[in-house]
Amino acid sequence: MPHFHIETNDDDSVRQIWRDGVPHLEGAHLEQLYAIVTLYFKVAGANIQNIEQERKTSLRRAYGVQSFVMALTGLEAFTNTYFKLRAGELDNEVMVKRVSQKHGSLTNKIKELLAMTPEVQIEGQVMVLDKLHELSQLRNALVHPQWEPASITLASEVSISITGLVQNFQAAFEDPVFCREAFMWCMLLVARVGRARGNKDVAGFLFHWTGIYGLSEQQILSELQLSEQIVASSQD
Secondary structure, three states: OOOEEEEEOOOOOEEEEEEOOEEOOOOOOOOOOOHHHHHHHHHHHHHHHHHHHOOOHHHHHHHHHHHHHHHHHHHHHHHHHHHHHHHHHHOOHHHHHHHHOOOOOHHHHHHHHHHOOOOOOOOOHHHHHHHHHHHHHHHHHHHOOOOOEEEEEEOOOOOEEEEEEEOOHHHHHHOHHHHHHHHHHHHHHHHHHHHHOOOOOOHHHHHHHHOOOOOOHHHHHHHOOOOHHHHHOOOO
């Protein structure tokens, strides 16, 4: 862990920044660790508001893609940041190494990291992780795009064939309901982790880690049209 030491002048201006005893010639911008996570969720939330207000199809798709990618990236940022902090609290080097590993699915990583904590798992874990795995696969398709050729024939007295087309799955992101639901599934995971840590009211935990103010677990379930009993019944 790097340690910064800042020497100041009499007027409180910075004279010299040291990093681990060595002069640091660049600026030092240090923030609370949750700032790594909240940026992505805030951007996702802002783009959901944009897509809900936008009438132009092309812009709705652009806002939708941004909200979806940022929400799933926020989930990954939360996983890596929260569980590294938790590993430090538990003095668990195995957890630290697992957080650093990049292979495998994000949802499997979450499952393994939870199993290393006293909490063991979250409520409704199977349902939540299954849905998030599905969304993560879609995110992978977005950030690693491939072209699958398609063609169309317009049949009339003179048939016209057009090639070099694509059946573009990005059109799904024009739907604000789909994008908002994806965002809420990410929120549900964060909320359930907070509840597993003993937070009965997870609004504070959600605000701390996502930057979204005043969101309750019941609101999330309502947005997803789920009852608490349905989610709770899905367990390992």
